[in-house]
Amino acid sequence: MVNSIYIWLTLFFMFTTTLFLAQINVECGTHLSVREKAQIHQILSSPIKNGNYLDSIVPVDVHIIGFSDSTGAIDSATIMTELERVNQHYAPAGMYFVKCNPINFIYSDTYAYFEQQIDEVICDIIDFPNVLNLYFVPQLFRDNDGQTIQLCGYTYYLGNKNRVIISNQCAANGSSLAHEIGHYFSLLHTHDTTNGFELVARVNCNVLGDEFCDTPADPTLSEVNVNTSCQYIGAAQDPHGDAYVPDVRNIMSYSRKSCRDKFSIEQAQRMRTYFRNYRSYLYCINDGYLHTNSNNLEYVLFPNPSRDFLAVVTNESKNKSYHYCLYNYLGKPISCDEITNYQHLNITTLKAGTYFVALSNDSTTKIQKFIKY
Numbered sequence: 264m265v266n267s268i269y270i271w272l273t274l275f276f277m278f279t280t281t282l283f284l285a286q287i288n289v290e291c292g293t294h295l296s297v298r299e300k301a302q303i304h305q306i307l308s309s310p311i312k313n314g315n316y317l318d319s320i321v322p323v324d325v326h327i328i329g330f331s332d333s334t335g336a337i338d339s340a341t342i343m344t345e346l347e348r349v350n351q352h353y354a355p356a357g358m359y360f361v362k363c364n365p366i367n368f369i370y371s372d373t374y375a376y377f378e379q380q381i382d383e384v385i386c387d388i389i390d391f392p393n394v395l396n397l398y399f400v401p402q403l404f405r406d407n408d409g410q411t412i413q414l415c416g417y418t419y420y421l422g423n424k425n426r427v428i429i430s431n432q433c434a435a436n437g438s439s440l441a442h443e444i445g446h447y448f449s450l451l452h453t454h455d456t457t458n459g460f461e462l463v464a465r466v467n468c469n470v471l472g473d474e475f476c477d478t479p480a481d482p483t484l485s486e487v488n489v490n491t492s493c494q495y496i497g498a499a500q501d502p503h504g505d506a507y508v509p510d511v512r513n514i515m516s517y518s519r520k521s522c523r524d525k526f527s528i529e530q531a532q533r534m535r536t537y538f539r540n541y542r543s544y545l546y547c548i549n550d551g552y553l554h555t556n557s558n559n560l561e562y563v564l565f566p567n568p569s570r571d572f573l574a575v576v577t578n579e580s581k582n583k584s585y586h587y588c589l590y591n592y593l594g595k596p597i598s599c600d601e602i603t604n605y606q607h608l609n610i611t612t613l614k615a616g617t618y619f620v621a622l623s624n625d626s627t628t629k630i631q632k633f634i635k636y
């Protein structure tokens with residue numbers, strides 16, 4: 264008798280453990296804290312900035328990771344094809360992704376089996392500044408109390424980690440790359456419940472769920488409740504007893520990956536606002552006018568005109584430091600300091616108008632003008 268109870272208990276725990284593991288999110292490793300969400304709302308609710316030269320171009324760089332013996336790296340042509348598919352998905356947002364520098368290949372066993380966040384040491388070292396860095400790794404996982412969870416990809420909503428990490432198994436499925444970039448530009452999952460359950464009836468749909476009224480309530484899609492013909496076959500009901508009619512095509516859902524092929528209009532608008540209001544520092548300097556083989560000090564200030572931040576990028580090494588002074592339009596000095604290459608100057612407190620930056624290395628000082636608006 265004792266034995267049979269023991270067996271039943273064992274079976275019970277095995278079943279519940281399996282159930283628990285089956286429910287773990289293995290799709291996407293991107294997370295958003297409550298505090299970050301509040302910050303995103305603030306960014307989105309500030310006045311939309313006027314477009315500058317960064318009207319539509321999102322500069323990206325591609326890093327392909329393989330094993331030390333040169334195996335496991337994804338084909339670069341596959342990635343470029345996938346980037347074109349991303350461009351089709353982002354056309355409604357008026358955003359176009361362009362590769363800035365040549366593809367960077369890294370062959371290292373240490374990083375080919377990539378653990379979320381822990382292995383980002385390599386990204387900290389080789390990220391191209393001020394572009395969205397796309398990393399393609401043979402294996403991507405996170406550790407969940409000793410349990411290895413495979414991930415398709417992940418990214419960051421906020422901060423200066425301009426990077427998306429994608430596992431090779433999801434790199435060319437037509438939607439995972441677009442999905443993670445969607446998070447990078449502030450989108451939530453269509454089944455998100457941290458704001459509260461979204462109802463099938465469109466009540467408070469702008470604050471509940473994914474905060475969009477043109478994406479239907481989503482009970483969390485999967486390959487179980489979306490069939491291979493991209494039809495929803497689940498029977499879930501919302502708290503009011505209404506049957507869900509989710510959008511199996513939405514890129515920010517967990518639908519079958521081959522079924523996901525569109526953003527809603529509101530999603531596209533939100534990404535564009537976030538791009539302009541928060542990610543406007545993205546800029547490709549490799550456009551020919553900054554001569555990196557010059558012996559003289561060359562630099563660019565961007566964005567120019569600018570409202571909040573001004574990046575200083577020179578033709579010298581990334582860690583090189585400089586003395587700089589800021590002058591008003593009359594040539595009167597406002598402030599002087601030491602900065603390093605690629606550093607952002609905070610200009611939020613400056614009044615609108617014309618200013619000059621004088622940048623000095625050991626032998627040269629060069630002056631450039633910028634407009635604060």
Ligand SMILES: [Zn+2]
Nearest residue numbers: 291293442452
């Ligand atoms: Zn996701």
